[in-house]
Amino acid sequence: MRKPSSLWAATILLFALALIAGKPALAQDPWRVGTWKTAQTIQPFFYQQFLPGSKLEVFPFTNPADQKMALLAGSLDMCGTTLAHAIHAASRGEPVVVVAALCNKCSALVVKKGGPIQSIKELADKKIGYVPGTMHEILLREALTKNGINPNKDVKLIRVDFFDMGLALARGSIDAFLSGEPFPTLAVLQGYGRILAYPYYGGGVGTINAGMLVKRETIEKNPQLVADLVAAHAASTEYLKAHPRQWLQRAAQFGTPLKVLTKAAPNMELAWRMDQGFVKRVANLGARMKALGIISQEPDYDKLIDLSFVNRVKLKD
Amino acid sequence: MTNQEPVKIQSRSKPAAAILLPWLLPACALGLWALLSMGGLVPPYLLPPPGQVLDTAKEYIFAPPGSGPYAGRFAGDALASLGRVGGGFALAVALGLPLGLISGRLRFMRLFLDTFINGVRAVPGIAWLPLALVWFGIGFKTTVFLVSLAAFFPIYLGAAAGAMQINPLFLQAGAMMGLGRGQLIFSVLIPAAMPHVVTGLRLGLGIAFAYLVLGELTGVPDGLGAAIMDARMLGRVDIIIMGILLIAIIGRICDLAMMGGLKLFKSVRRL
Amino acid sequence: MGRGLADIAGAPCLKVEGLRKRFRVNGHHISALEEVSFEVRSGEVLGILGPSGCGKTTLLNIIAGFLPHDGGRVLMNRRPVTKPGPERGVVFQEDALFPWLTVAENVGFGLRNGDGKAGRRIKVESMLEMVGLEGYGHYLPRAISGGMKQRVALARVLVLRPAALLMDEPFAALDAQTRADMHQLLISLQRRLEQTVVFVTHDLEEAIKLADRVLVMQKSPGRIRRDFAVRLPRPRNLDSLEFLELKRSMYESLCGQEAGDSPVLGN
Numbered sequence: 139m140r141k142p143s144s145l146w147a148a149t150i151l152l153f154a155l156a157l158i159a160g161k162p163a164l165a166q167d168p169w170r171v172g173t174w175k176t177a178q179t180i181q182p183f184f185y186q187q188f189l190p191g192s193k194l195e196v197f198p199f200t201n202p203a204d205q206k207m208a209l210l211a212g213s214l215d216m217c218g219t220t221l222a223h224a225i226h227a228a229s230r231g232e233p234v235v236v237v238a239a240l241c242n243k244c245s246a247l248v249v250k251k252g253g254p255i256q257s258i259k260e261l262a263d264k265k266i267g268y269v270p271g272t273m274h275e276i277l278l279r280e281a282l283t284k285n286g287i288n289p290n291k292d293v294k295l296i297r298v299d300f301f302d303m304g305l306a307l308a309r310g311s312i313d314a315f316l317s318g319e320p321f322p323t324l325a326v327l328q329g330y331g332r333i334l335a336y337p338y339y340g341g342g343v344g345t346i347n348a349g350m351l352v353k354r355e356t357i358e359k360n361p362q363l364v365a366d367l368v369a370a371h372a373a374s375t376e377y378l379k380a381h382p383r384q385w386l387q388r389a390a391q392f393g394t395p396l397k398v399l400t401k402a403a404p405n406m407e408l409a410w411r412m413d414q415g416f417v418k419r420v421a422n423l424g425a426r427m428k429a430l431g432i433i434s435q436e437p438d439y440d441k442l443i444d445l446s447f448v449n450r451v452k453l454k455d
Numbered sequence: 456m457t458n459q460e461p462v463k464i465q466s467r468s469k470p471a472a473a474i475l476l477p478w479l480l481p482a483c484a485l486g487l488w489a490l491l492s493m494g495g496l497v498p499p500y501l502l503p504p505p506g507q508v509l510d511t512a513k514e515y516i517f518a519p520p521g522s523g524p525y526a527g528r529f530a531g532d533a534l535a536s537l538g539r540v541g542g543g544f545a546l547a548v549a550l551g552l553p554l555g556l557i558s559g560r561l562r563f564m565r566l567f568l569d570t571f572i573n574g575v576r577a578v579p580g581i582a583w584l585p586l587a588l589v590w591f592g593i594g595f596k597t598t599v600f601l602v603s604l605a606a607f608f609p610i611y612l613g614a615a616a617g618a619m620q621i622n623p624l625f626l627q628a629g630a631m632m633g634l635g636r637g638q639l640i641f642s643v644l645i646p647a648a649m650p651h652v653v654t655g656l657r658l659g660l661g662i663a664f665a666y667l668v669l670g671e672l673t674g675v676p677d678g679l680g681a682a683i684m685d686a687r688m689l690g691r692v693d694i695i696i697m698g699i700l701l702i703a704i705i706g707r708i709c710d711l712a713m714m715g716g717l718k719l720f721k722s723v724r725r726l
Numbered sequence: 727m728g729r730g731l732a733d734i735a736g737a738p739c740l741k742v743e744g745l746r747k748r749f750r751v752n753g754h755h756i757s758a759l760e761e762v763s764f765e766v767r768s769g770e771v772l773g774i775l776g777p778s779g780c781g782k783t784t785l786l787n788i789i790a791g792f793l794p795h796d797g798g799r800v801l802m803n804r805r806p807v808t809k810p811g812p813e814r815g816v817v818f819q820e821d822a823l824f825p826w827l828t829v830a831e832n833v834g835f836g837l838r839n840g841d842g843k844a845g846r847r848i849k850v851e852s853m854l855e856m857v858g859l860e861g862y863g864h865y866l867p868r869a870i871s872g873g874m875k876q877r878v879a880l881a882r883v884l885v886l887r888p889a890a891l892l893m894d895e896p897f898a899a900l901d902a903q904t905r906a907d908m909h910q911l912l913i914s915l916q917r918r919l920e921q922t923v924v925f926v927t928h929d930l931e932e933a934i935k936l937a938d939r940v941l942v943m944q945k946s947p948g949r950i951r952r953d954f955a956v957r958l959p960r961p962r963n964l965d966s967l968e969f970l971e972l973k974r975s976m977y978e979s980l981c982g983q984e985a986g987d988s989p990v991l992g993n
Binding site: 461624625629631634642643647725 | 790791792809810811812814815816818820822824825826827828831835836838864865866869882883886
């Protein structure tokens with residue numbers, strides 16, 4: 139029976155090849171980093187010049203969940219995340235670790251220009267666009283609650299993708315939205331929006347926003363990789379802070395006009411440093427998320443945030 | 456006229472295989488799933504075990520609303536989604552069926568409509584979403600637009616094919632027996648075209664459900680597609696899987712219901 | 727109570743006068759029918775015989791009202807024919823029964839306007855019995871044989887009591903035995919109902935067997951070459967000398983190739 143046995147051999151060979159091809163890439167292959175294509179999350183696009191001798195690929199995403207999924211599935215070595223998303227993931231037992239900050243601030247609460255709303259209190263009974271499960275949702279709920287408005291009862295929260303919020307506001311389908319730059323500044327410059335407030339609260343949560351995430355497994359198996367990436371991240375951040383024009387010009391290549399980015403720049407703070415104060419603020423954020431019913435239990439913040447890598451960079455400074 | 460149903464020449468008894476075979480593949484898929492997740496081959500945050508998805512489903516469907524972020528939302532979501540699918544599908548039928556039948560019978564109409572319709576058909580629905588948002592804003596109208604746009608084409612093509620392939624003798628026979636124009640259309644044309652029309656309707660309904668998820672991506676407060684999209688943002692794979700399974704089940708039920716309704720027509724029941 | 731040999735009673739019910747039909751093929755005109763004239767009397771069975779391409783089917787379609795004509799007149803009971811109608815019932819060559827309707831529903835299809843439900847049922851049932859399909863009312867067309875389908879085709883037209891029954895090679899697709907049965911049926915129905923029949927055929931024997939008169943047509947252009955009266959006693963004996971002689975004459979007429987052959991009417 140010659141023919142059937144060679145058919146079996148071919149099948150087994152094909153299967154084996156598929157298995158091998160499907161294996162996640164080893165660290166010698168190009169390093170893969172995920173991030174958003176925005177000015178405030180731009181650092182990974184500059185890592186390469188600080189990583190001579192290694193090849194790096196940057197993958198753009200439009201939300202933190204997709205890139206974290208890619209990270210967990212083994213398609214990325216490191217990715218960006220909002221701290222709210224990192225807390226959410228850790229609270230569900232996902233083995234993720236924050237190894238550096240990414241940016242602070244960057245959010246704004248926007249209403250219709252020429253409209254009647256002059257303070258957050260006046261948002262009662264209004265329609266507000268939001269994206270469930272995001273950092274901005276939490277900031278919105280915080281802003282409303284602190285002004286005596288119950289986000290579940292006193293306002294109408296409407297699901298709108300971030301990209302669609304500007305249009306919805308301009309058409310009057312929503313009365314307000316809270317989102318990240320450049321959308322608030324874009325709304326102002328396109329003439330239909332007005333910034334009502336910057337939702338940062340000194341003390342508790344502060345201006346923390348986003349960070350860089352790796353799998354715990356990567357730290358255990360390949361700490362040098364993480365150290366190198368964090369070092370490149372810190373170097374990129376410092377470089378861009380020192381050369382703001384180059385920063386914004388590169389960001390403008392993503393499609394947002396330079397004029398908008400320049401106006402939004404004061405609300406965007408690139409970052410990499412983390413310290414105990416940072417950890418405390420993340421813990422406060424987690425406590426707020428638990429109080430809002432977004433997570434059922436708080437994660438271990440000391441396990442979620444690993445300061446060792448940024449500390450090593452500090453020493454080199 | 457006699458009311459009894461026609462004699463069936465071949466009677467078919469259902470052997471055990473006919474009853475069990477359709478469930479073989481789903482059972483295998485379920486088994487593979489359980490093996491991969493519970494056997495630890497795939498971590499739970501990438502592939503939650505069937506048990507977890509079942510628990511999530513129980514909470515989604517039965518728990519009192521408010522006791523959790525997804526608790527008890529099923530009734531509201533399902534109703535909202537069915538409303539949008541129903542609206543979009545109805546619109547697609549109202550436009551696609553008559554246009555298809557006319558274009559199948561009148562060469563002039565076919566020439567007039569074909570290039571445009573086939574051009575529009577080539578554009579995938581997801582490309583229409585941003586434009587729909589600009590034209591209709593967020594909300595019900597956009598979803599209905601996308602659903603009806605997607606469902607229109609199979610319905611139109613099915614009706615056109617059905618009308619075109621009619622044995623011309625049928626229409627001659629009808630006219631010869633004294634039928635007027637309107638009677639010819641309803642008593643001969645439509646029944647003769649029915650098998651193709653039904654295929655088009657079933658395809659259209661299936662596509663309508665597919666585009667429901669697209670249409671609920673943004674701008675609607677509830678719905679099964681919205682629940683799946685939100686779950687994506689939250690990284691809740693269990694909700695995504697549950698949502699997909701629920702849509703599959705509901706879609707199948709709707710298909711069966713539609714077939715049941717269509718079987719009221721002799722031309723569907725007997726052919 | 728058969729028909730007398732000498733005379734077929736009845737006033738003319740169908741008149742065709744100087745009928746002309748042209749088709750446009752690839753830019754130029756082809757004359758399909760030229761100066762076709764004949765009469766059919768009430769109760770008469772007329773056969774139209776001719777080679778393929780002679781326009782006999784076109785002629786029938788014009789009488790049925792499916793095709794317009796380009797000259798001459800077609801009158802049914804003195805009224806011009808413009809469109810199809812139940813007074814000129816048609817039995818087609820191929821299966822034109824509605825597949826989604828039962829035999830009984832097919833037969834009763836033309837009865838929908840007028841009569842109550844009960845009245846319709848009675849008519850349908852009596853018609854089914856007349857064509858020998860008693861008890862088959864609940865069957866779908868796909869469950870019955872070709873011969874039975876043509877019986878249904880006859881029934882659905884005859885139930886409307888047409889002034890003329892038009893048939894376009896109705897038995898050509900059947901096997902010899904079934905065809906013979908159908909000939910029997912048609913003859914008996916025709917006598918019982920005194921039905922006027924015009925049928926098209928390419929089968930000589932069938933023409934002589936069924937018809938009272940046979941028009942032999944020629945082609946290019948389509949004309950009537952000769953009008954034969956079939957003065958043979960019924961039931962027709964296929965082996966009789968007269969039958970064979972008539973068959974031979976008709977065959978000669980059919981095959982006659984002389985150009986400019988003017989049609990000879992009468993026998």
